[in-house]
C-alpha cells in the first residue's frame with residue numbers, strides 16, 4: 699500500500715507529477731556557495747479523499763482536511779499560521795497547469 703502523501707492515512711490511488719519547471723526551489727547556501735535545490739521530487743501520491751481537492755485546485759480545503767486529520771491523530775500545531783503558509787507554498791505548484799494525474 700502506498701500511503702497518501704497529504705493525509706497519510708488512506709491508501710493512495712492516484713499519482714500526480716508536477717513538471718520540473720513548476721517544482722519550487724530552495725536556495726541553499728554554505729561555504730560561500732549558493733545553489734538552488736528542488737523542494738521535492740514533484741511526485742505526489744493522493745488518496746480518493748485528497749485527489750478531488752487537488753483536481754479542484756482547492757489548497758484551502760486540502761489543508762483543512764490534512765490539519766483536521768492530524769489533530770484527530772493528536773498532533774498539535776504550535777504555530778498554525780506558519781504551518782499553513784509552508785504547506786500552501788508546498789502544494790500550490792501541484793495545482794498549476796501542466797501537472798499530470800495517473801492511476802496507481
Ligand SMILES: [Zn+2]
Pocket residue numbers: 702703704705706707708744745746747748749
Ligand atoms: Zn489523502
